Amino acid sequence: MNNILLIDFGSTYTKITAVDVEKEVVLGTARGITTVESDIMIGLQQALDKLFEENGKIEFAKVLGCSSAAGGLRMVAIGLVPELTVEAAKRAALGAGAKLIGVYGNELSEYEVEEIAALKPEIILLAGGTDGGNKEVILHNGKMLTTLGQDIPIIVAGNKSATPQLVRMLSAVMTEVVHAQNVMPRLNELNIEPAREAIRGLFLRRIVEAKGLNKANEFVDRMVMPTPAAVLKAAELLGKGWKNETGVGDLMVIDIGGATTDVYSIGKGHPVQRNVAVKGLPEPFAKRTVEGDLGMRYSAAALFKAAGTAKIAECGDVSEDNAETYMKTVEETIEYLPQDDMEKRIEIAMAKTCTSLGVERHAGQLETVFTLEGQVFVQKGKDLTAVKIVVGTGGVIVNHQCPTKILVGTLYDESTPQILKPQSPEFWIDEKYIMSSMGLLGEEYPDVAVRMMKKYIVRRES
Amino acid sequence: MEKSKVKVVLGVIGADCHAVGNKILNYALLAAGFEVINLGVLVPQEEFINAAIETGAKAILVASLYGHGEIDCRGLKDRCREVGLGDVLLYVGGNLVVGKTDFTQVRNKFLAMGYDRVYEPGILPDQVVVDLKNDLGIEG
Helix, strand or coil, X not given: CCEEEEEEECCCEEEEEEEECCCCEEEEEEEEECXXXXXXXXXXXXXXXXXXXXXXXXXXXXXXXXXXXXXXXXXXXXXXXXXXXXXXXXXXXXXXXXXXXXXXXXXXXXXXXXXXXXXXXXXXXXXXXXXXXXCHHHHHHHHHHCCCCCCCCEEXXXXXXXXXXXXXXXXXXXXXXXXXXXXXXXXXXXXXXXHHHHHHHHHHHHHHHHCCHHHHHHCCCEEEEEHHHHHHHHHHHHHHXXXXXXXXXXXXXXXXXXXXXXXXXXXXXXXXXXXXXXXCCCCCCEEEEEECCCCCCCCHHHHHHHHCHHHHHHHHCCCHHHHHHHHHHHHHCCCCCCCCHHXXXXXXXXXXXXXXXHHHHHCCEEEEEEECCEEEEEEECCCCCCCCEEEEECHHXXXXXXXXXXHHHHCCCCCCCCECCCCCCEEEECCCCCHHHHHHHHHHCHHHHHHHHHHHCEECCC | CCCCCCEEEEEEECCCCCCHHHHHHHHHHHHCCCEEEEXXXXXXXXXXXXXXXXXXXXXXXXXXXXXXXXXXXXXXXXXXXXXXXCCCEEEEEECCEXXXXXXXXXXXXXXHCCXXXXXXXXXXXXXXXXXXXXXXXXXX
16 A cells, blocks of 8 residues: 555645655646635545546545645744844744735834734744843733734744743733744844744644644544645755755746745855855745735736836737736636737736746845955845756646746846846746645655656756 | 853944954954854944844944945944944944044044944954953953
């Protein structure tokens, strides 16, 4: 019995992948509608029926699941200085696969607490101060959170000296208060792994239940993590490899959705050129950013605003009016698919723009500084110019006839030389749409997951 | 329990790449029992400020060696006051101005900008340590 079923409860579709870990093959994939409002099992059963119809009945030794259903894991991150602990808290949440709905720094005001209450986050991550550093602000913020009037799970991951007091204070009004190591124990030192683990623990204990995902528990052995965390894990395995199974090296992953664009990078991102000083927070080896204003449907209007209608129209070689009309159509009718050649061109232009802006914000930047000793460069963020592989995943890219037309948006642009995007990468496509499943599989069979990704994620020239 | 060390922020301000003095000071301060948050070279004002806020540092030690000190250092005290760091000590030193200017003038200029101590070229790190301990009321 070597068959494993991997389930991704997405916001729209429940996607399943059946894998034989002995033969290291995908036995089949299928999808159903995600039915989290009624009973999550209905959509899953739908998908299973399809899978069995096409491949015959399969018995599974194990079933693992990840989820971004019911709005994903909605989090608020709080820190002190925007460029420091706020940024660190943000990265911890994003790395754990969360959807950030609010980010706050400095002392919280009463208005901000009201705002947080209205946002109704599922987890709050409270950071601030280095170890032995500022204590007042995080204590103030903890106190403010006690007035939320809601029972929200809180993770305290700030100045260690303030942690016990904060946990006591918050536990008096909240049922679930967890603490983790400081996300920034010393200045400019990032330590987000413990907070990420804490988020994941809470997700499994509390959020799965709150979202009605636990109905699948009788069937699913383990709901392992939020979907973006699974993709990040898969990307890291593919890049780094596992023990004797070598990885493919530094890479990026692009996943465009209806509402957001997720960008992942695996690699140190150290300067490629000489004479470069690195500034700012150190970068996580496996980094995820998500852009809430770049998407193909729900965020279509926001995308047009972010990029400018003119730019998208030019890219699609259509008039601005036509582009605008198409945007309104798809925003109103989420299921709408392009009908003619012009609409297809606009669709590609939108996806390419999501990619280029998403990568632009993810990649590091180079600033030129003129000193008495001559020109020097200051790098902030990751230098991705030498990245050799860009992987496209997610429905928009995977189901596209010419996905590389979208992925060229990742390329370095000579008109903006300060943005350190990949210069000459190969484009690989996750054709069977299995990356999140491979992240799940990687929990128990990392070497198999690496080999299967190397087999199933393929290079495309067009 | 180990008594927590007093934190000080150290860095070379502006578009200045002189790293040697910075390393020497870092060493001397560490040896004197301080916890040093060394921001290195090419440090903008806001980076000094952010570091001091987050770490709860008691002093900011600014170095400038390439002659643009006056422009780079101006306004730092005001920014400190603005973000609630009014009580944090501000020291400055290095080659603050180009050429042979009378140092009393230079000192007065920087004192007027709100710096608590202004050091002339050639000063030894020991002096800075002694001053810091005095100003912060640290024994020994």
